[in-house]
Amino acid sequence: METQQTDALDVERIREDFPILQREFDGTQLVYLDNAATTQTPEQVVETICDYYRNYNANVHRGIHHLSQEASVAYEEAHDRLAEFVGASGEREEMVFTKNTTESENLVAYAWGLEELGPGDEVVLTEMEHHASLVTWQQLGKKTGADVKYIPVDERGYLDMDAAADLITDDTKMVSAVHVSNTLGTVNPVGELADLAHDHDAYIFVDGAQAVPNRPVDVEAIDADFYAFSGHKMAGPTGIGCLYGKKHLLEEMEPYLYGGSMIRKVTYEDSTWEDLPWKFEAGTPVIAQGVALAAAVDYLEDIGMERIQRHEERLAEYAYDRLTEEGDVDIYGPPGDDRGGLVSFNVDGVHAHDLSSIVNDHAVAIRAGDHCTQPLHDKLGVAASARASFYLYNTREEVDKLVEAVDDARQLFAQ
Ligand SMILES: Cc1ncc(COP(=O)(O)O)c(C=O)c1O
Structure with missing residues (x-):
């Protein structure tokens, strides 16, 4: 019990950093449970953005004036901060700033895949990939002639790792x-998948x-070759994503976008490329966003990633238990005590879109749809699901409000 007390988050204190959570709709306070789509931004991060624009806004790498130097140092150091956050010892050289996870996927698919893939080659995905990965590799397969295969998801929502071992071969x-x-x-065993890939001289993109x-993520412990994530899902700003890549791979890859900032020498006939990571950051990059994302990382680390993980897991388990009190709710995926901080579900007789609209009348924000996993929803045999997803500022009381709102929808549709 004592550990539970000491590692519990001071959520009331944390909520003071997020004034948006005080918003009311028709006199009812917002309950924000759409964090898997995007998270809210703490004052500390908003302040960092304001400070950047108020005090040292300038283009980077291009000027020798004071403002440009200050902006360049802050922007470059933000790469080191993000690299350190995910355990990349190669620091900035292994951390490319992109627009979002989707662009990070496309960067590798185009810069690496177009060169390296051809007929007879295989790319192995999981059946639970987000469209960001699924559509990107599927279309790259069509361009290059490579086959795309899928590791099946079993009935409980876990990857079939025996099938993975069969699917990943020397053709992968x-x-x-x-x-x-x-x-x-x-939560997928990405380290095991990395081992399987490497046993066959294949790479892994996580x-x-x-x-x-x-949660704490260590790309080197996973032995990921590439690892992508988005700033706006981690208390940071929109418009920035990250791509970690092993240095030797990023060095070998051709650029994805061409233009200013990513070149070293240009003649009318040819060009050479800047050092990493700038080779992959053509044009004016995401300067304010980069500096602000580093501030978001400071914010999260001050609170502690293990504690944030436990907080979310407890909320997900509580939501799982409360939502299944009535026998008419299907929650997709593993049991409540073995999942990340979200629950996707359907209530018998209530369409997910109707559900989320009625829940919205209670000022509870959840998501309805296929969550960019259409083939997975097809496999589950549903067109859509409702999804509640949690973050460090959510409470059990908010889960109770969700459950009450779901009950309201149930009553309405029972009439
Ligand atoms: C697992 C996963 N991958 C990729 C993405 C795409 O992120 P973004 O829209 O920031 O590119 C999302 C966002 O919903 C996601 O949940």
């Missing part, structure tokens, strides 16, 4: 797997969009 060139499923909440925000 890339395995792309989601770390924490944004629909099932499954989609960490739902992992980095809420």
Whole structure:
């Protein structure tokens, strides 16, 4: 019990950093449970953005004036901070800033895949991939002639690792797997998948969009070759994502976008490329966002990633238990005590969109739809599901409000 007390988050204190949580709709206070889509931004991060624009806004790498130097140092150091946060010892050289996880996926698919894949090669995905990974590799397969295969998800929402061991062969060139499923909440054994890939001289790309925000992640312990995540899902700003890549791989890859900032020498005939990571950051990069994302990392680490993880897991388990009190709710994915901080579900007789609309009347924000996992929803045999997802500022009382709102929907549709 004592450990539970000491590692519990002071959520009331944390909520003071997020004034948006005080918003009311028709006199009812917002309950924000759409964190897997995007998280809210603490004052400390908002302040960092304001400070940047108020005091040292300038383009980076291009000027020798004071402002440009200050902005350049802050922007470059933000890469080191993000690299350190996910355990990349190569620091900034292994940390590329992109627009989001989706762009990080595309960067590797195009810069690496177009060169390296061809007929006879295979890319192995999981059946629970987000469209960011699934559509990208699927389309790259069509362009290059490589086959795309899927590791099945079993009835409980776990990857079939025996099938994975059969599917990953010497023909496999890339395995792309989601770390924490944004629909099932499954936490995948990405380290084991990395070992399987490496046993066959293949690479692994890990989609960490739902992992980095809420648990300690060490890309080197996983032995990921590439690892991607988004700033806006981890208390940071929109418009920035990250791509970790092993230095030797990023060095070998051709650029993804061409233009200013990513070149070293240009003639009318040819060009050479800047050092890492700038080779992959063409044009004016995400300066304010980068500096602000580093501030978000400071914020999260001050609270503690293990504590954030436990907080979310407890909320997910509580939500799982409360939502299944009545026998008419299907929750997809692993049991309540073995999942990341989200629950996707359907209530018998209530369409997920109707449910989320009625829940919204109670000022409870959840998501309805396929959560960018259409093939997985097809496999589950449903067109859509409702999803409640938690973050460090959510409380059990908010889960209770969700359950009350769901009950209201149930009553309405029972009439
Ligand atoms: C698992 C997963 N991967 C990728 C993405 C795509 O993130 P973004 O829209 O920031 O590119 C999401 C966002 O919903 C996600 O949950």
